[in-house]
Each structure stands twice: as structure tokens, then as C-alpha cells.
Amino acid sequence: xxxxxxxxxxxxxxxxxxxxxxxxxxxxxxxxxxxxxxxxxxxxxxxxxxxxxxxxxxxxxxxxxxxxxxxxxxxxxxxxxxxxxxxxxxxxxxxxxxxxxxxxxxxxxxxxxxxxxxxxxxxxxxxxxxxxxxxxxxxxxxxxxxxxxxxxxxxxxxxxxxxxxxxxxxxxxxxxxxxxxxxxxxxxxxxxxxxxxxxxxxxxxxxxxxxxxxxxxxxxxxxxxxxxxxxxxxxxxxxxxxxxxxxxxxxxxxxxxxxxxxxxxxxxxxxxxxxxxxxxxxxxxxxxxxxxxxxxxxxxxxxxxxxxxxxxxxxxxxxxxxxxxxxxxxxxxxxxxxxxxxxxxxxxxxxxxxxxxxxxxxxxxxxxxxxxxxxxxxxxxxxxxxxxxxxxxxxxxxxxxxxxxxxxxxxxxxxxxxxxxxxxxxxxxxxxxxxxxxxxxxxxxxxxxxxxxxxxxxxxxxxxxxxxxxxxxxxxxxxxxxxxxxxxxxxxxxxxxxxxxxxxxxxxxxxxxxxxxxxxxxxxxxxxxxxxxxxxxxxxxxxxxxxxxxxxxxxxxxxxxxxxxxxxxxxxxxxxxxxxxxxxxxxxxxxxxxxxxxxxxxxxxxxxxxxxxxxxxxxxxxxxxxxxxxxxxxxxxxxxxxxxxxxxxxxxxxxxxxxxxxxxxxxxxxxxxxxxxxxxxxxxxxxxxxxxxxxxxxxxxxxxxxxxxxxxxxxxxxxxxxxxxxxxxxxxxxxxxxxxxxxxxxxxxxxxxxxxxxxxxxxxxxxxxxxxxxxxxxxxxxxxxxxxxxxxxxxxxxxxxxxxxxxxxxxxxxxxxxxxxxxxxxxxxxxxxxxxxxxxxxxxxxxxxxxxxxxxxxxxxxxxxxxxxxxxxxxx
Amino acid sequence: xxxxxxxxxxxxxxxxxxxxxxxxxxxxxxxxxxxxxxxxxxxxxxxxxxxxxxxxxxxxxxxxxxxxxxxxxxxxxxxxxxxxxxxxxxxxxxxxxxxxxxxxxxxxxxx
Numbered sequence: 001x002x003x004x005x006x007x008x009x010x011x012x013x014x015x016x017x018x019x020x021x022x023x024x025x026x027x028x029x030x031x032x033x034x035x036x037x038x039x040x041x042x043x044x045x046x047x048x049x050x051x052x053x054x055x056x057x058x059x060x061x062x063x064x065x066x067x068x069x070x071x072x073x074x075x076x077x078x079x080x081x082x083x084x085x086x087x088x089x090x091x092x093x094x095x096x097x098x099x100x101x102x103x104x105x106x107x108x109x110x111x112x113x114x115x116x117x118x119x120x121x122x123x124x125x126x127x128x129x130x131x132x133x134x135x136x137x138x139x140x141x142x143x144x145x146x147x148x149x150x151x152x153x154x155x156x157x158x159x160x161x162x163x164x165x166x167x168x169x170x171x172x173x174x175x176x177x178x179x180x181x182x183x184x185x186x187x188x189x190x191x192x193x194x195x196x197x198x199x200x201x202x203x204x205x206x207x208x209x210x211x212x213x214x215x216x217x218x219x220x221x222x223x224x225x226x227x228x229x230x231x232x233x234x235x236x237x238x239x240x241x242x243x244x245x246x247x248x249x250x251x252x253x254x255x256x257x258x259x260x261x262x263x264x265x266x267x268x269x270x271x272x273x274x275x276x277x278x279x280x281x282x283x284x285x286x287x288x289x290x291x292x293x294x295x296x297x298x299x300x301x302x303x304x305x306x307x308x309x310x311x312x313x314x315x316x317x318x319x320x321x322x323x324x325x326x327x328x329x330x331x332x333x334x335x336x337x338x339x340x341x342x343x344x345x346x347x348x349x350x351x352x353x354x355x356x357x358x359x360x361x362x363x364x365x366x367x368x369x370x371x372x373x374x375x376x377x378x379x380x381x382x383x384x385x386x387x388x389x390x391x392x393x394x395x396x397x398x399x400x401x402x403x404x405x406x407x408x409x410x411x412x413x414x415x416x417x418x419x420x421x422x423x424x425x426x427x428x429x430x431x432x433x434x435x436x437x438x439x440x441x442x443x444x445x446x447x448x449x450x451x452x453x454x455x456x457x458x459x460x461x462x463x464x465x466x467x468x469x470x471x472x473x474x475x476x477x478x479x480x481x482x483x484x485x486x487x488x489x490x491x492x493x494x495x496x497x498x499x500x501x502x503x504x505x506x507x508x509x510x511x512x513x514x515x516x517x518x519x520x521x522x523x524x525x526x527x528x529x530x531x532x533x534x535x536x537x538x539x540x541x542x543x544x545x546x547x548x549x550x551x552x553x554x555x556x557x558x559x560x561x562x563x564x565x566x567x568x569x570x571x572x573x574x575x576x577x578x579x580x581x582x583x584x585x586x587x588x589x590x591x592x593x594x595x596x597x598x599x600x601x602x603x604x605x606x607x608x609x610x611x612x613x614x615x616x617x618x619x620x621x622x623x624x625x626x627x628x629x630x631x632x633x634x635x636x637x638x639x640x641x642x643x644x645x646x647x648x649x650x651x652x653x654x655x656x657x658x659x660x661x662x663x664x665x666x667x668x669x670x671x672x673x674x675x676x677x678x679x680x681x682x683x684x685x686x687x688x689x690x691x692x693x694x695x696x697x698x699x700x701x702x703x704x705x706x707x708x709x710x711x712x713x714x715x716x717x718x719x720x721x722x723x724x725x726x727x728x729x730x731x732x733x734x735x736x737x738x739x740x741x742x743x744x745x746x747x748x749x750x751x752x753x754x755x756x757x758x759x760x761x762x763x764x765x766x767x768x769x770x771x772x773x774x775x776x777x778x779x780x781x782x783x784x785x786x787x788x789x790x791x792x793x794x795x796x797x798x799x800x801x802x803x804x805x806x807x808x809x810x811x812x813x814x815x816x817x818x819x820x821x822x823x824x825x826x827x828x829x830x831x832x833x834x835x836x837x838x839x840x841x842x843x844x845x846x847x848x849x850x851x852x853x854x855x856x857x858x859x860x861x862x863x864x865x866x867x868x869x870x871x872x873x874x875x876x
Numbered sequence: 877x878x879x880x881x882x883x884x885x886x887x888x889x890x891x892x893x894x895x896x897x898x899x900x901x902x903x904x905x906x907x908x909x910x911x912x913x914x915x916x917x918x919x920x921x922x923x924x925x926x927x928x929x930x931x932x933x934x935x936x937x938x939x940x941x942x943x944x945x946x947x948x949x950x951x952x953x954x955x956x957x958x959x960x961x962x963x964x965x966x967x968x969x970x971x972x973x974x975x976x977x978x979x980x981x982x983x984x985x986x987x
Contacts, residue, residue, distance in 0.1 A: 018954070019928070021952065021954075022905055025905070026909070029906040030924075053924060062928055062932055
């Protein structure tokens with residue numbers, strides 16, 4: 001029963017060789033028979049061939065029966081297509097380049113989508129891993145850390161999760177290996193590596209005992225650190241590292257692909273202190289969870305919310321009013337960038353559509369010229385389907401060649417992008433290194449090419465294969481109006497091109513404007529000419545508060561004395577970069593905040609020259625002074641919004657407040673202007689500034705105002721620090737402007753890419769209009785001649801052609817402008833408010849497109865107006 | 877798939893091939909052509925080429941099978957033989973032809 005199928009398969013596999021042999025055998029036998037019957041050898045063979053009746057036809061019919069007909073037809077079509085393309089090189093080059101732009105843009109952006117959005121981390125079962133956020137509805141931080149106590153409760157009670165791990169990023173000073181260095185570290189609970197299924201390259205993972213205080217002096221390093229800083233010694237296991245002046249033994253090396261959290265150089269066990277375990281309100285930790293088998297994200301989310309509600313009832317002071325939110329790790333890791341990347345992908349699709357419209361137009365024009373050829377082929381027996389197939393194959397060949405060229409463009413685009421991202425940012429975007437043209441990108445390109453071939457070739461193919469054979473054959477020229485259906489289609493294509501182009505142009509304009517607006521926003525202080533750097537004092541040598549205070553005091557004194565330094569200050573967290581250190585405020589004389597009342601503010605520990613250095617205006621009272629030191633009355637400066645919130649219409653000076661978790665009361669001595677919290681969002685958070693001398697921190701930023709060129713101050717400051725403590729590394733030495741630039745680099749890149757796409761769109765639209773108008777003029781040459789002979793002036797002809805173009809333009813704008821508006825409104829919420837619909841941009845870019853379009857139409861119109869009526873009349 | 881105009885012819889050809897193979901046993905393409913030519917001079921002298929697509933079709937329907945072998949003059953040739961299904965098909969076709977012939981005879985004689 002199976003035999004016929006096997007026979008068929010076998011025949012297919014053997015291809016046509018078997019058939020050829022069989023036919024050859026047949027001819028030879030017949031020839032022999034003919035010779036035996038008395039014919040001469042040549043005649044015998046000729047008669048044998050005749051009797052067989054046409055080997056090619058036989059072969060074709062066998063192919064039909066076999067089903068390999070399709071394949072051989074396709075091969076034939078491809079050969080034909082290549083011949084046709086060689087015959088009209090102009091068309092081919094333009095079409096291929098146009099498609100290359102469209103397909104290349106898509107491939108380039110898709111490779112970013114593929115790496116950053118789809119596969120940012122190489123963990124198996126990435127879909128099951130989520131980050132667990134603790135959020136408070138009106139708290140300051142959207143992304144929330146939780147406390148260790150909460151984490152333990154979650155871990156114990158959450159059934160929706162197979163396992164949970166907590167982690168916290170940190171920095172550690174590495175000493176004893178030449179120049180002291182600041183390492184990017186991450187403290188992790190023992191479940192961390194098993195949860196992510198990360199296997200070390202060398203050595204082992206952390207054990208449960210190692211997260212007890214006392215056993216935690218072990219470290220796992222990254223492959224990058226092992227290779228670059230240690231020289232990749234094979235015997236690295238057991239080697240010791242001096243981190244913050246304590247010795248850690250290296251027990252493992254993680255492979256380079258395990259880049260989580262992105263940029264980490266060393267992982268250390270998270271060994272919480274007893275206070276950290278008790279303090280439910282100290283939220284420092286991020287939590288990962290792996291969903292239990294069969295549990296959906298929604299179900300887990302519901303369960304965690306219920307669980308946390310229970311915890312809120314148990315510990316109302318800390319947990320009331322808070323909720324839990326689950327964000328898949330894949331999204332979390334690309335949180336900021338994925339939206340911009342997706343917008344770019346949409347823009348690239350628009351460009352592709354534009355490219356396809358242009359090529360469709362070109363093919364329509366060409367099909368009109370080839371009408372005779374197609375009609376003849378149809379008359380000779382090619383079915384309509386066959387002709388359509390052949391034209392589509394031509395389109396496909398064009399697309400595939402365009403795709404190859406497009407991949408070259410795409411790789412340029414990718415290189416440019418990778419080189420434009422500053423290394424500090426690139427380190428933190430997971431998978432940025434993986435953006436390249438790989439398997440999935442090639443598949444995607446193939447798919448896009450096929451789609452483009454379909455879209456651009458379909459119109460021409462369908463029109464060319466339309467029946468009306470005899471009329472076409474008889475038609476010697478377009479004496480009257482050429483195929484009106486076709487010209488309507490062309491007009492439609494132009495209208496849609498205009499619509500697409502205006503949407504892209506406005507989108508790009510809005511994004512560029514939004515970016516510039518962000519860059520120009522006054523942040524609340526003067527960010528120019530500031531040099532910043534980070535200093536972390538190791539606990540081993542700086543255990544007491546006075547030691548910390550003393551160090552910074554001495555550094556600041558020396559820094560002030562340097563030439564070129566106008567003023568110097570220290571602060572625990574730099575402003576306007578989105579870093580957050582918030583706590584609950586407790587006001588003296590008021591009842592303690594009820595659970596659910598979130599009296600939160602950012603707390604900053606600053607030196608006395610902080611406001612002067614950053615040029616933050618002081619609104620009331622005084623700034624902090626050198627006299628606000630340990631022993632003196634504890635003073636604080638609050639920001640405007642704190643005053644407004646807690647003492648509206650009253651005088652906040654001399655009021656007392658304290659930070660939740662600390663027993664020290666501080667007296668308000670001044671009110672400073674608000675500072676923008678985050679360069680991206682216009683938000684001014686309530687901030688409380690406490691003098692570091694009265695509440696010292698081990699980790700501080702130094703900020704120095706230079707007369708000009710802040711970078712030149714760096715060596716002097718480093719020397720000053722080294723003179724006080726030679727073993728202290730200094731990290732992140734950058735100017736404030738550089739930091740802002742780095743953070744803006746993502747949006748800047750997006751805006752640049754958008755402008756590039758919009759420029760391509762403009763060129764394509766202009767080319768499209770020009771082509772259609774030029775073609776239309778050619779078609780109507782005879783008609784123009786008639787009009788001129790009947791008295792039309794040059795200006796009338798000009799007006800006619802340009803008028804037609806203007807009508808198409810208006811139609812396109814009528815569709816495109818509302819679409820652009822709708823998309824702008826949608827986009828503005830999607831990309832964090834960067835894009836805002838604004839009339840000036842709309843008007844400006846509409847004018848730009850109109851000008852370019854009319855210019856494109858003007859050129860052929862002028863040619864038409866210059867026609868000599870006699871020549872035009874004779875034109876056929 | 878559109879069949880060429882010789883649709884009726886195909887049916888007859890199929891029958892002839894099956895009959896030939898049933899009577900003569902395994903044969904190669906040329907041999908079948910010779911035998912059929914003997915039986916129906918006019919039909920196949922014009923175009924032997926229609927034989928090979930027919931052989932393919934019969935193979936696909938499972939009524940004949942093919943095997944490569946060596947011919948009498950030591951050349952490679954494809955030999956076809958009829959299958960059980962093919963034999964049944966032959967019987968059925970023969971029956972229906974006879975019934976048709978009998979019916980037509982009756983019609984012709986009655987008038």
C-alpha cells in the first residue's frame with residue numbers, strides 16, 4: 001500500500017536522471033529496431049526521436065505527474081528574471097537600492113530587538129523568572145526594593161514560586177593588586193545561582209552556610225574580571241582578594257554570558273546583619289522568583305498580592321498600603337530601552353512600506369511597457385497563473401538582492417549604534433554586545449524580503465495578467481488615456497507614500513524636539529563645569545563616625561585649595577540622575593504617620609558648600625555651615641516641597657524632624673529650591689539635606705566646581721586623596737555633563753535613528769512623486785500637445801501637472817496628519833512623555849514635505865511645459 | 877491540474893498497458909510500446925512519448941510497480957510489472973467495457 005508513495009518519493013529524490021536514462025534507452029532500442037528494418041543509422045535515430053514525439057514535452061508531462069514541475073518552473077522564472085533585470089539596469093539599480101534601504105533598516109533594528117528585547121539573558125526558562133517588586137501606591141520609588149524580613153516571609157509562604165532569591169548591588173574597593181580599584185559587586189542569597197540555572201566556568205556556587213555572618217568571606221568573580229584583571233590564571237580558585245580591606249577567597253568564576261545583574265564583576269554572599277533581618281522598613285533588596293511549574297504570571301501575581309496583604313495586617317506600620325507586582329525578568333532588564341526600540345521598529349516598518357510603494361510604482365510602470373511581451377506569452381499558451389507567478393518571481397529576485405545589500409546597510413547601522421553607546425551605559429544594557437546579524441535576524445530578513453516582494457509586485461502582477469489580450473495586442477500606443485485602473489492605483493500609492501512620510505517626519509521631529517527639551521531643562525542647579533567622583537571608605541579602617549567625617553573634611557579642605565577649584569562639596573547621592581535614598585520623615589509634635597500615610601522624602605548627606613557648589617538657590621533661612629558638626633545642634637535644610645507639604649503657609653524654620661529608623665532629631669535651619677529628581681521626568685521630590693558631619697556616610701560623591709574645564713581638576717583631586725589615604729580608590733571620575741549625556745544617550749540614539757529613518761522616508765516619498773509625475777507626463781505627452789495646440793500656455797500646462805501633484809499631496813496629508821496626531825498622543829505616554837504633540841513641529845514638517853513634494857513634481861512639469869506642441873502631437 | 881485533450885485516450889492507454897503487463901509479465905517501457913503498437917497501430921505510432929507519463933501515473937495509483945534491471949543486451953532499463961491492485965482494476969475496467977458494449981449493441985439492434 002505504501003509502495004506508490006515510496007516510488008514517488010524515490011523518483012523525486014532520484015530527480016530526473018532516471019527518466020533521462022529511460023528515455024535514452026527507449027531511443028536506442030527504437031534506433032536499433034529501425035536499423036534492423038533497413039534504415040541508415042542517422043535516419044534510424046531521427047525516426048526514433050520523431051516517434052517519441054518531443055523529449056522535452058515528455059519530460060514536462062512527466063514532471064507534471066511527478067510534481068517537480070513547480071520547481072523547474074521556478075528555476076526557469078529566476079533565470080528569466082535575471083535576464084530581464086540585466087536588460088533594464090536603471091530600473092534594477094533603483095529598485096534594489098530602494099528595497100535595500102527598507103529591508104536593511106528593518107534588519108538592523110530587528111537585530112537590536114532580537115538581542116535586547118527578546119533574548120536579553122541566556123538563562124534557560126527565562127520565561128519563568130520574574131522580579132518581585134514591593135510597591136507603594138504613592139511612594140516615591142516605582143521600582144521597589146523590599147526588606148530582608150519581607151523577603152524571608154515571601155520565600156517561606158509563597159506557593160506560586162518554586163524558589164526565590166534576593167540580591168543587592170554594591171561596590172567594593174579592591175586593594176593589594178596595584179592601583180586600587182572599585183569593583184561592581186552584587187550581594188546574593190544562596191538560591192541566586194541555582195534559580196537562574198547559572199553554572200560556573202570554574203569552581204562552585206555559594207552554599208547555604210556561606211550566607212551566615214562569619215562565613216561570608218568567599219567570592220565568585222566574572223569571567224571578564226578573571227581575564228582582564230587577574231590575567232586568567234588557571235589556579236584562581238582559592239586565591240584571595242582584598243575587598244574593602246577584608247580577605248575573600250575566590251571559589252568560582254562565572255562565564256561571560258552570565259551577565260546578571262549586567263556589569264557585575266564579583267558576586268558575594270548576602271549575609272544579613274541581625275538589624276537587617278529585623279528592620280522590616282529598610283528596603284534595600286531586590287527579589288527574583290522562579291514560577292512553580294504550571295503557574296501563570298497572573299495567578300502568581302494574585303497570590304503574592306494576597307500574601308502581602310496578610311503581611312500588611314501582621315505588620316501594619318511597615319507594610320500597610322503596599323502591594324506586590326511581578327515583572328518578568330526579560331522586561332525588567334530592558335526596561336528603559338525596550339520602548340524606544342519598539343518605536344524604532346514601528347518606524348522601520350513604515351519605511352519598508354514606503355520602499356515597497358515606490359518599487360510597486362516602478363514595477364507598474366515597467367509592466368505597462370512590457371504589456372506586449374506579456375500578451376504574446378499569454379497568446380502562446382502561458383496560463384494567467386503562470387504569468388503572475390513569473391512576475392512575482394521577478395519581484396522576489398529583486399527583493400532578495402535588495403535584502404543582501406540591505407544586510408550591508410544593517411551591519412553599518414549596528415556598528416554605528418554599538419559605537420555610540422557610552423561604555424558605562426553599554427555595560428548595564430543586557431545583551432547589547434549580542435546585537436549582531438545572526439540566525440534569527442537572517443530568517444527575519446528573508447521573511448521581510450518575501451513580504452516586500454509580495455507587496456511591491458502584486459499590483460503589477462495582477463494588472464499585467466488581466467485578460468484583454470486582443471485589445472492589448474492591437475493597442476499600438478496610449479493615444480488616449482492609458483489604463484485608467486493602473487493610473488488610479490499609482491495615484492493611490494503616491495497618496496499613501498505621502499501619508500507614511502508625514503507620519504515619520506512628524507514622529508522624528510517630535511522626538512528630536514522632546515530630546516532637546518529634556519536636554520535644556522533647568523534641573524534646579526547649574527550642572528556645567530562640575531567634576532564628580534565617588535569615594536567609598538572601607539569599614540575596616542573607617543569604623544567610627546568621626547573617622548568618616550574627618551576624612552571628608554580633610555579632603556574637601558585640600559580640594560578647595562587646589563587651583564582652578566571654585567568650590568568643593570560632598571554629597572551622598574548626586575542629584576538629577578534618578579538615584580534614590582528615601583525614607584519616612586517623622587515630624588516632632590505631630591502624631592506618628594499612620595500606616596498608609598507615606599511621608600517619604602529623599603535624604604541627602606551633604607557638606608556645607610553643597611548648595612554653593614551646585615548653585616542651588618536658598619529660599620529661606622541659611623545653608624549648612626562648618627559649625628553644624630558633631631556636638632553642635634543638629635541642623636537640616638529642607639527642600640521647598642517638604643516645606644509646602646508639611647508646613648503649608650507656615651514657617652518651617654526651627655521645626656524638628658527625624659528620619660525613621662534613627663533617633664536623632666534635626667532642626668530645620670533653611671529651605672532650598674527643589675531639584676529635579678530624574679532628568680527624564682519632570683518631578684521634584686521632597687528632599688531633606690543633613691550635614692554629613694553630623695551623620696557621616698562611608699560612600700560619598702565629591703563634587704567640584706571648576707572655573708572652566710572641570711576635567712583638568714581630576715589629577716589634583718586624586719593626588720589630594722592619595723595624600724590622605726593612599727589605598728583608597730576613586731571611581732567614576734566624570735563631569736556632571738558627561739553623566740547626564742550618558743543617561744541621555746539612549747534617547748539621543750533613538751532620536752538620531754528616527755531622524756535617519758525620516759530622512760530616508762522623505763527621499764523615498766520625493767522619488768515616488770517624481771517618478772509618478774514624470775511617468776504621467778510621458779503618458780500624457782500627446783494630450784499636452786493637443787492642449788497646447790488648442791491654446792494652452794506654458795503656465796497652464798505647468799499648473800495642470802503641479803496641480804495634480806498638489807491634489808495627491810493634500811489627499812496624503814488628509815490621511816497622514818490625523819494619523820500622526822493620533823500616534824503622537826499614543827507615543828507620548830508610551831515613551832515616558834518624551835514626545836509631546838506640538839503645533840510648531842506639525843506645521844514645520846508639513847511645510848517641508850509639501851515643499852519637497854512640489855519641487856519633485858515641478859521638474860517633470862517644467863519639462864512638460866517646455867514641450868514643442870508639434871513634437872508632442874506626433875508622440876505616440 | 878488540467879488534463880490535455882487526450883483524456884479519453886489516457887484511459888484507453890492505461891488499459892492497454894495493464895493488459896500488456898498482465899499478459900506478458902514484467903517489461904520495460906520500449907517493450908510495452910512495441911507490444912501496444914502491434915495491437916493498436918494508429919493510436920501510438922504518432923506519439924510514443926505519451927507512454928511514459930502514463931507509466932508514471934499508473935505507478936502513482938499503485939497499479940504497477942517499477943524496478944531497475946538489466947536488459948537482454950546488457951543495458952540498464954526500468955522494468956514495470958502489474959500489482960494485485962492493478963489486476964483488480966483491469967478486471968473491473970474489462971467488465972465495465974463489456975457491459976457498455978452490450979448496452980450499445982442492444983440499442984443499435986433494437987432500432
